Amino acid sequence: MASMTICAxxxxxxxxxxxxxxxxxxxxxxxxxxxSFKDEKDEEFTFSFDKVFYEKSEQxxxxxxxxxxxxxxxxxxxxxxIVTYGQTGAGKTYSMEGxxxxxxxxxxxxxLPRVVEGLFDCIKSSGRTMKHSIKLSMVEIxxxxxxxxxxxxxxxxxxxxxKSQGILLNGVTEISVSSPAEALxxxxxxxxxxxxxxxxxxxxxxxxxCIYIFTVQQEVKKDERSKAGKLILVDLAGSEKVEKTxxxxxxxxxxxTINKSLSALGNVINALTCGSSGKANHIPFRDSKLTRILxxxxxxxxxxxxxxxxxxxxxxxxxxxxxxxxxMRAKHIKMxxxxxxxxxxxxxxxxxxxxxxDESCERILGMLRERxxxxxxxxxxxxxxxxxxxxxPSSPEEVDSALADVTSxxxxxxxxxxxxxxxxxxxxxxxxxxxxxELAAAKRLDAQSEAAGDTSIVLHxxxxxxxxxxxxxxxxxxxx
Ligand SMILES: Nc1ncnc2c1ncn2[C@@H]1O[C@H](COP(=O)(O)OP(=O)(O)OP(=O)(O)O)[C@@H](O)[C@H]1O
Numbered sequence: 001m002a003s004m005t006i007c008a009x010x011x012x013x014x015x016x017x018x019x020x021x022x023x024x025x026x027x028x029x030x031x032x033x034x035x036s037f038k039d040e041k042d043e044e045f046t047f048s049f050d051k052v053f054y055e056k057s058e059q060x061x062x063x064x065x066x067x068x069x070x071x072x073x074x075x076x077x078x079x080x081x082i083v084t085y086g087q088t089g090a091g092k093t094y095s096m097e098g099x100x101x102x103x104x105x106x107x108x109x110x111x112l113p114r115v116v117e118g119l120f121d122c123i124k125s126s127g128r129t130m131k132h133s134i135k136l137s138m139v140e141i142x143x144x145x146x147x148x149x150x151x152x153x154x155x156x157x158x159x160x161x162x163k164s165q166g167i168l169l170n171g172v173t174e175i176s177v178s179s180p181a182e183a184l185x186x187x188x189x190x191x192x193x194x195x196x197x198x199x200x201x202x203x204x205x206x207x208x209x210c211i212y213i214f215t216v217q218q219e220v221k222k223d224e225r226s227k228a229g230k231l232i233l234v235d236l237a238g239s240e241k242v243e244k245t246x247x248x249x250x251x252x253x254x255x256x257t258i259n260k261s262l263s264a265l266g267n268v269i270n271a272l273t274c275g276s277s278g279k280a281n282h283i284p285f286r287d288s289k290l291t292r293i294l295x296x297x298x299x300x301x302x303x304x305x306x307x308x309x310x311x312x313x314x315x316x317x318x319x320x321x322x323x324x325x326x327x328m329r330a331k332h333i334k335m336x337x338x339x340x341x342x343x344x345x346x347x348x349x350x351x352x353x354x355x356x357x358d359e360s361c362e363r364i365l366g367m368l369r370e371r372x373x374x375x376x377x378x379x380x381x382x383x384x385x386x387x388x389x390x391x392x393p394s395s396p397e398e399v400d401s402a403l404a405d406v407t408s409x410x411x412x413x414x415x416x417x418x419x420x421x422x423x424x425x426x427x428x429x430x431x432x433x434x435x436x437x438e439l440a441a442a443k444r445l446d447a448q449s450e451a452a453g454d455t456s457i458v459l460h461x462x463x464x465x466x467x468x469x470x471x472x473x474x475x476x477x478x479x480x
Pocket of ligand 1: 010011012055086087088089090091092093094095206207236237238309
């Protein structure tokens with residue numbers, strides 16, 4: 001069983017950070033896997049990752065450790081994902097793209113151009129028995145809308161799920177590339193389009209998630225079987241907290257949407273991490289476009305790497321700590337990559353097969369259809385169309401998918417409500433215990449004063465205290 005590869009990367013101090021804090025850094029005792037981190041209150045935390053890249057680490061080292069095994073697997077039809085996470089200015093884009101995709105020092109080239117080269121190199125060395133082809137798509141998620149960066153007219157791509165191909169971006173432009181130069185030129189066009197869209201919409205790249213998708217099709221010539229590996233690279237929007245940005249109006253809305261999708265990613269990671277064995281666990285993939293697109297990658301047939309990008313400066317200690325903690329949570333996800341198109345070995349030979357997830361969903365949707373009257377359905381359609389969940393109400397597939405999205409989001413809300421209630425119950429239990437202690441102490445006091453024949457204490461006690469404590473304890477006990 002493989003797990004996620006999680007690495008931390010600290011960029012060099014910026015000139016502003018040097019001006020503000022000189023050479024001061026939050027990191028100490030760094031080795032290749034661990035370091036200690038001092039926050040602004042001088043509290044010390046020790047972190048341990050699969051690899052720690054410090055200031056002077058080379059781009060090539062990051063690629064070799066984090067990406068090259070995933071690239072090799074993608075050519076063998078195993079899905080892969082590489083994600084850069086961190087606050088704005090922490091080095092996500094530098095790590096992903098380098099200073100430029102097309103013209104750049106060899107030493108500074110980022111993951112993306114190296115992945116392109118790696119894919120073509122692996123294909124070349126895979127021999128003559130295999131025929132491969134690579135298709136490239138590039139999208140951006142901004143305010144929960146998926147925009148095609150190869151065709152800006154497609155500004156609200158829908159996400160679909162197919163039984164054979166998994167998660168799909170409906171109608172997204174796919175460019176066939178036959179050489180690294182062609183692929184890099186296409187990527188560079190997509191990046192330029194992103195800048196055009198940003199100016200048109202007055203958006204900064206740090207407020208959107210950028211997703212690069214390579215589909216590597218593999219044909220085994222002898223029997224013409226075909227398999228595909230999907231390699232997704234994600235440069236996430238800045239993870240900083242809304243409060244720190246001091247944002248208002250549209251910027252505040254953007255920040256909230258980003259925080260929502262990043263916390264959806266965190267929730268998916270938590271659900272995958274905390275899932276108790278044997279118990280059906282709701283993984284909220286449908287709570288954001290980001291998690292939905294990454295569903296195949298995080299959920300199973302895939303290898304995933306997360307690069308947690310941080311500033312080493314004390315001025316960013318809080319954000320760096322939050323990025324590192326996000327990485328530590330992700331560390332616990334366990335995944336077993338398997339080849340696509342493999343036989344399903346889990347099918348039981350004896351007894352009736354238990355319903356699949358699709359069958360269960362179909363049954364629930366059927367029941368809902370029976371219970372809704374036509375007027376409700378019309379209202380729901382209008383609501384879904386207005387909020388961009390649904391585009392074609394006459395498509396049963398789209399209606400089902402929209403309903404599944406809403407159901408999943410409702411489950412998440414209910415789970416949060418249950419957690420809130422559980423914490424209220426805990427609080428009431430604590431209050432209950434304190435009141436019981438108070439009652440016992442008051443009774444002891446009563447007994448002592450009676451034994452001593454001293455009436456002054458009794459006289460000074462506010463009248464009715466015991467009976468009021470008793471009735472509060474009783475009312476709280478009845479909540480349990
Ligand atoms: N490892 C590094 N070595 C040298 N310079 C770096 C490194 N990482 C980042 N930088 C520099 O730090 C600055 C911020 O980096 P970058 O733009 O990659 O941040 P980011 O996390 O992508 O921010 P945003 O969310 O705004 O896109 C850039 O000027 C970049 O060149």
